[in-house]
Amino acid sequence: MTPITEVAGRRVALSNLEKVIHPATGTTKGEIVHYYATTADAILPHLRSRPVSFLRYPDGPDGQLFFTKNPPPGTPDWVRTAPVPRSEDPKARQVVIDDLASLVWAANLVVEFHTPQWRAEQPAVADRMVFDLDPGAPASVPDCCEVALWLRERLERDGLTAYAKTSGSKGLHLVVPLKPAPSERVSAYAKSLAVEGEAAMPQLVLHRMARALRPGKVFVDHSQNAAAKTTATPYTLRARQEPTVSAPVTWEEVEEGSANGAGLVFRLSDIAPRLERYGDLLAPVADHAGAGSLP
Known part of the structure; x- marks a missing residue:
């Protein structure tokens, strides 16, 4: 059963927190989630209002790595998304990490965060x-x-x-x-x-x-x-x-x-x-x- 925690009034599912993600140091997924939660005041201003792309590495750097711009399956409806039209998909949307709950949700996916040099309200x-x-x-x-x-x-x-x-x-x-x-x-x-x-x-x-x-x-x-x-x-x-x-x-x-x-x-x-x-x-x-x- 996946544990549920409350973050800033939102229910966030956290899974496999004991799983080792970075083998050289034995760093676990739980430590990664804790890192983002405690660094939120620093990282959120750089994420806020920007469509985010994820490089996911749920099995660590030696496992499968996949880069995604689309909201991952199961994205909660309270996580903001913004329209980011692309030539191959004019209706495309991307996640925008605006708050602590969204940050912890994304951290549970084990991701690198990548952002463009512009904000969602002013593309390009x-x-x-x-x-x-x-x-x-x-x-x-x-x-x-x-x-x-x-x-x-x-x-x-x-x-x-x-x-x-x-x-x-x-x-x-x-x-x-x-x-x-x-x-x-x-x-x-x-x-x-x-x-x-x-x-x-x-x-x-x-x-x-x-x-x-x-x-x-x-x-x-x-x-x-x-x-x-x-x-x-x-x-x-x-x-x-x-x-x-x-x-x-x-x-x-x-x-x-x-x-x-x-x-x-x-x-x-x-x-x-x-x-x-x-x-x-x-x-x-x-x-x-x-x-x-x-x-």
């Missing part, structure tokens, strides 16, 4: 811009840090403020709060900076996705600004052997990572102490403090 109008810095071995996180610092300075010249987070995988994400602008325009600007970065640091930076060009370079992936694309949400767990998190980092940490080669890797258990110390380092992205206009 971006209020943030992202750069996914993805290293091709032997390039690694310190190389990503070096590129991130260049991008931060370059964005500042255009009056834009960048914030950094780990991808939770092997790279870094830069997130820039924007005054709303069409996704096409944001994409074009982001691509122009990636091209500029490659011209400035040709030994290190790559703006094209071609696999053959990737070894030893940092691919500045600008494509996630396209309206149809999504990025790992701040504070989401990732489907890795260890329960790594896409965690906001300070620019001092990025500078240290560039200088001494320190890896920026944060796990589920690291986040509560970081929130206590720093608060949400990406709060200005969620509340649009200091949002800039594209040049």
